[in-house]
Amino acid sequence: MDMMKEPEAGWAIEGRDPRIAVIGAGMSGICAVIKLRKAGYRDITVYEKADKVGGTWRENTYPGLSCDVPSHWYSFSFEPNPNWSHRFSYGAEIQAYMEHVAEKYDVNRIVQFNNPVEELTYEGPHWRLKPKQGDEEIYDIVIAATGILHHPSIPDIPGLDCFEGNRFHSAQWDHSVDLTGKRVGIIGTGSTASQIIGAIAEKVGHLSVFQRTPQWMTPLAQKEYSKPFQALMRVFPFISRALYYYYYKTMERTFCEATVGNKKMQEAVSEACQKNLDENVPDPELRKKLTPDYQAACKRLILCSDFYPAMCRDNVDLVTEKIERIEPTGVQDKEGTLHELDILVLATGFKVGDFILPTKVFGENKVELKDFWDDAPRAHRAMSVPGFPNFWMLEGPTGPVGNLSLILITETQMDYLVQCLDEMKHQKLVAMAPKKEAYEGYNDAMSRAIGNTVWVTGGCDSWYIDKTGTPNLYPWAPRQFRQEMKRPDFSEYRLIKDIPQQARAEAAE
Numbered sequence: 001m002d003m004m005k006e007p008e009a010g011w012a013i014e015g016r017d018p019r020i021a022v023i024g025a026g027m028s029g030i031c032a033v034i035k036l037r038k039a040g041y042r043d044i045t046v047y048e049k050a051d052k053v054g055g056t057w058r059e060n061t062y063p064g065l066s067c068d069v070p071s072h073w074y075s076f077s078f079e080p081n082p083n084w085s086h087r088f089s090y091g092a093e094i095q096a097y098m099e100h101v102a103e104k105y106d107v108n109r110i111v112q113f114n115n116p117v118e119e120l121t122y123e124g125p126h127w128r129l130k131p132k133q134g135d136e137e138i139y140d141i142v143i144a145a146t147g148i149l150h151h152p153s154i155p156d157i158p159g160l161d162c163f164e165g166n167r168f169h170s171a172q173w174d175h176s177v178d179l180t181g182k183r184v185g186i187i188g189t190g191s192t193a194s195q196i197i198g199a200i201a202e203k204v205g206h207l208s209v210f211q212r213t214p215q216w217m218t219p220l221a222q223k224e225y226s227k228p229f230q231a232l233m234r235v236f237p238f239i240s241r242a243l244y245y246y247y248y249k250t251m252e253r254t255f256c257e258a259t260v261g262n263k264k265m266q267e268a269v270s271e272a273c274q275k276n277l278d279e280n281v282p283d284p285e286l287r288k289k290l291t292p293d294y295q296a297a298c299k300r301l302i303l304c305s306d307f308y309p310a311m312c313r314d315n316v317d318l319v320t321e322k323i324e325r326i327e328p329t330g331v332q333d334k335e336g337t338l339h340e341l342d343i344l345v346l347a348t349g350f351k352v353g354d355f356i357l358p359t360k361v362f363g364e365n366k367v368e369l370k371d372f373w374d375d376a377p378r379a380h381r382a383m384s385v386p387g388f389p390n391f392w393m394l395e396g397p398t399g400p401v402g403n404l405s406l407i408l409i410t411e412t413q414m415d416y417l418v419q420c421l422d423e424m425k426h427q428k429l430v431a432m433a434p435k436k437e438a439y440e441g442y443n444d445a446m447s448r449a450i451g452n453t454v455w456v457t458g459g460c461d462s463w464y465i466d467k468t469g470t471p472n473l474y475p476w477a478p479r480q481f482r483q484e485m486k487r488p489d490f491s492e493y494r495l496i497k498d499i500p501q502q503a504r505a506e507a508a509e
């Protein structure tokens with residue numbers, strides 16, 4: 001009898017702080033820690049695979065890297081930055097901001113750097129977490145803040161490994177390689193490639209741009225903020241706040257509306273793109289090659305002013321013939337032309353369907369998340385999965401909302417999650433997970449609504465589209481997202497008041 005081990009009742013019943021694991025110390029991991037602490041949850045450990053915070057802004061350092069969301073909006077609402085140097089920030093400045101926020105809010109202290117999480121197993125009502133280094137740990141709550149655009153996609157092109165020059169993916173930029181005067185090739189013409197092309201065209205000897213599909217783009221209204229303006233922002237912080245809401249509302253009323261079925265706005269975006277192309281590419285043949293055959297904003301709309309001027313340069317060639325194979329000395333196209341290169345850049349995007357995977361995640365009854373998703377990840381309100389209690393995701397499946405600032409989305413999700421924890425405390429719950437029918441109902445409604453969005457009606461293929469042929473995005477307008485996320489509807493969740501009998505039996509053995 002003495003040997004019998006009583007299972008823990010759960011943090012809310014025991015009246016203690018929940019032990020919370022946050023996976024990832026990028027923008028959303030930092031946000032999670034700050035919001036949790038503000039709500040009184042302080043027993044937090046963050047696991048980060050790299051040696052510093054910053055996520056995508058740490059990983060991506062390619063030339064020309066900037067954010068096409070205005071700086072004063074691409075900021076935490078609780079940490080405005082009067083010192084942004086430009087209307088659209090460059091990557092290094094955003095990384096510095098992330099590091100500043102992590103430092104100021106004392107996040108680094110609780111981060112285990114260089115320690116990716118290998119496995120998570122639900123042992124009702126706890127999670128057993130196996131990190132790469134150190135002992136396994138037990139947590140009450142797990143928050144995956146692992147990002148979306150995170151695992152580089154290396155194209156499956158024959159001969160890629162035999163290229164004898166320098167080759168790297170845009171998210172793994174090799175700064176030891178000097179581009180000056182070199183023959184450079186870049187595969188891809190997405191948001192990343194267009195920024196790189198604009199930034200390097202002048203410097204390289206020759207640039208071959210391998211385009212599979214043309215892209216629509218509008219100019220980026222970049223602007224440098226003057227020192228007096230920054231000083232004014234420091235003295236009157238409300239200006240930053242005003243700019244935050246100005247950009248938020250402008251984006252919501254225009255671009256976001258265009259994506260979710262507002263025909264008038266869609267036409268306005270299309271016209272702006274066509275005008276941009278017409279005005280900046282005078283050569284009709286080149287213009288034709290750069291003209292997409294689908295609707296603007298179907299693929300993620302690019303905001304870039306440097307790309308078209310770069311493509312018009314004498315030292316830049318647009319290659320639209322399909323790539324046949326990579327040779328040791330360059331790229332051979334289907335027409336048999338070998339484009340000789342010293343450097344090959346793969347701006348070929350990311351494997352977007354992975355989310356927290358490849359971490360192995362086992363939920364109730366040892367069901368593995370990978371199998372549950374079967375290459376088509378879904379979640380309830382983009383945050384949780386039935387059968388995986390006390391497991392939450394930030395920027396999870398269908399997380400992006402019509403090109404809203406991801407920081408705003410993460411903050412909204414964290415405010416929602418904190419209310420769920422408060423409810424667990426209030427009701428003395430040991431666990432909560434979405435009901436299967438709520439999850440299915442939500443995702444069925446999404447699948448129906450997505451048919452009205454430009455991501456489907458626009459007639460293109462994009463990284464938004466998953467294995468089921470459906471864009472993995474929120475299909476409604478941002479105001480609906482705000483409304484839905486304001487307060488959780490707890491009837492959508494299994495509110496678990498006792499640990500399963502099986503766990504009791506196991507603990508008693």
Ligand code: NAP
Nearest residue numbers: 066067068155188189190191192212213300347348349463
């Ligand atoms: P992406 O949009 O997925 O673009 C990948 C490019 O590579 C496309 O042009 C694609 O052609 C091409 N490609 C892929 N595989 C290929 C192959 N086997 N052969 C030939 N071409 C191939 O990736 P990304 O440009 O890295 O951008 C991803 C996302 O990151 C963006 O949509 C955006 O959300 C985000 N981003 C944002 C900013 C910003 O300013 N906020 C900047 C950079 C990135 P197809 O079009 O034919 O597939």
